[in-house]
Amino acid sequence: MDENLGKFIDNFARLVELAQSGQHRVRAGTQLLTTLTDHLGTPAESLSVVVEEIPPHRFVDADILMAELAGADEGFQLVGVGGGDQRHHQSLSDMLQQSQFFPQFPLSQPDYTNLAVGPDEQRQAVALGLWLFRHGGRPVAVLQRDANPRYGRQSASLEVLAGDTTNAAGFLSEFRRQMQHRSVLKGQVISLVMGEYGPSAAGVTFHARPALAASDVILPDGLLQKVSDHALGIAEHRESLSEYGQHLKRGILLYGKPGTGKTHTVRYLLSQSEGATAILLSGGSLARISEAATMARALQPSIVVLEDCDLIAEDRSFGHGPQPLLFEVLDAMDGLDSDADVAFVLTTNRVDMLERALAQRPGRVDLAVEIPLPAPSERTELVKLYARGIPFSPAAVQDAAERTEGTTASFARELVRRAVVAAALEGVPVADGHLGQAVDGLMADGEALTRSLLGSGPGDGDGFGGPGFGGPGFG
Numbered sequence: 001m002d003e004n005l006g007k008f009i010d011n012f013a014r015l016v017e018l019a020q021s022g023q024h025r026v027r028a029g030t031q032l033l034t035t036l037t038d039h040l041g042t043p044a045e046s047l048s049v050v051v052e053e054i055p056p057h058r059f060v061d062a063d064i065l066m067a068e069l070a071g072a073d074e075g076f077q078l079v080g081v082g083g084g085d086q087r088h089h090q091s092l093s094d095m096l097q098q099s100q101f102f103p104q105f106p107l108s109q110p111d112y113t114n115l116a117v118g119p120d121e122q123r124q125a126v127a128l129g130l131w132l133f134r135h136g137g138r139p140v141a142v143l144q145r146d147a148n149p150r151y152g153r154q155s156a157s158l159e160v161l162a163g164d165t166t167n168a169a170g171f172l173s174e175f176r177r178q179m180q181h182r183s184v185l186k187g188q189v190i191s192l193v194m195g196e197y198g199p200s201a202a203g204v205t206f207h208a209r210p211a212l213a214a215s216d217v218i219l220p221d222g223l224l225q226k227v228s229d230h231a232l233g234i235a236e237h238r239e240s241l242s243e244y245g246q247h248l249k250r251g252i253l254l255y256g257k258p259g260t261g262k263t264h265t266v267r268y269l270l271s272q273s274e275g276a277t278a279i280l281l282s283g284g285s286l287a288r289i290s291e292a293a294t295m296a297r298a299l300q301p302s303i304v305v306l307e308d309c310d311l312i313a314e315d316r317s318f319g320h321g322p323q324p325l326l327f328e329v330l331d332a333m334d335g336l337d338s339d340a341d342v343a344f345v346l347t348t349n350r351v352d353m354l355e356r357a358l359a360q361r362p363g364r365v366d367l368a369v370e371i372p373l374p375a376p377s378e379r380t381e382l383v384k385l386y387a388r389g390i391p392f393s394p395a396a397v398q399d400a401a402e403r404t405e406g407t408t409a410s411f412a413r414e415l416v417r418r419a420v421v422a423a424a425l426e427g428v429p430v431a432d433g434h435l436g437q438a439v440d441g442l443m444a445d446g447e448a449l450t451r452s453l454l455g456s457g458p459g460d461g462d463g464f465g466g467p468g469f470g471g472p473g474f475g
Contacts, residue, residue: 259408259455
């Protein structure tokens with residue numbers, strides 16, 4: 001054997017012996033393996049790691065709860081784990097096994113990420129950090145990670161290490177129990193969004209709850225009350241329904257041309273459902289209907305809003321099987337328990353496309369309501385509504401309403417806006433004449449496309465959706 005090769009083998013054997021004997025470890029408190037061994041009182045590399053996966057939308061709840069559970073021990077520590085990108089690619093178990101031979105995971109400062117906990121509030125959550133504390137009088141270590149698709153992690157996780165698996169199981173049992181009964185999402189208005197890496201990596205967006213009175217919604221007499229009673233009033237009689245074996249979940253379909261007030265009606269329902277969790281889905285995020293249904297069940301009372309369902313009536317692009325995505329939506333509705341206090345509200349501009357699907361999945365929607373084009377009296381009220389604070393005479397308002405037959409609520413809002421703009425361009429106060437000019441302009445033949453975009457005019461309105469939930473408009 002070559003002399004140099006023999007020396008290399010001898011040196012390598014000595015290195016392995018040193019690694020296995022633990023002599024490679026640096027001063028306590030500076031390396032991951034040493035710190036965990038000292039905290040747990042037993043060689044950390046010999047212990048089993050218990051992993052608890054957490055959906056991305058519940059990660060901020062897990063962060064709040066971890067801070068409370070660890071903080072119950074006055075001597076708790078929160079530290080970070082260094083080691084470059086390797087720490088993101090490897091599990092805690094992998095890091096401990098590697099650390100037996102190469103001390104490459106020094107302790108550092110934790111990584112943080114800012115996460116929303118409300119429409120105007122954020123929390124600095126631990127994105128990667130190691131909690132060291134005592135739970136029930138026994139030492140526990142928890143490595144907390146957020147979801148990061150860049151490193152192949154679609155879910156957040158807690159990696160729990162304890163002196164024996166019974167200690168780890170006891171901690172996780174309490175963690176799960178508390179996670180079931182509390183969430184920053186409960187009682188909020190949220191929308192689920194599609195992320196760059198697909199629906200599982202997407203997050204949650206918080207919205208301020210709308211503030212609308214019944215007088216802000218102009219519909220035919222009794223229509224708003226009918227919708228409100230079904231969406232919100234039924235829940236007030238849950239005990240009676242349960243006594244007679246009737247289900248509490250319900251489905252409402254609001255249909256009509258774009259701009260007639262479907263989205264505005266939904267906004268009114270949200271404003272009147274203080275304390276209920278509202279989950280909004282539209283477009284591509286409708287692919288998350290199963291997740292939304294699960295959230296709605298856990299965070300009830302809940303309202304799940306599915307906007308413009310006609311867009312996915314025959315679309316299979318987001319689905320996971322041969323059936324259209326709308327069928328997955330309807331099946332998710334049907335899959336909830338009968339006692340679930342969950343209202344599904346669907347809106348559509350093309351009821352003809354939904355009728356076929358609903359007929360094949362009967363029973364999911366138990367109330368269908370048309371939001372019609374406003375009648376003359378309703379157009380008058382709409383102009384008054386949007387002209388609050390503007391000194392139009394009753395005669396001018398009445399004239400504008402009579403001359404705009406076949407137009408929508410969105411049209412009335414634009415009518416008032418154009419009158420105000422015209423006055424501003426002239427540098428004079430708004431007057432009746434500006435309202436009349438706005439009517440002339442918008443009702444002219446050359447404005448046919450504008451009227452169509454506002455949901456008015458000939459045609460069925462296909463392709464023109466409402467303004468959505470972000471603004472005060474009609475849909």
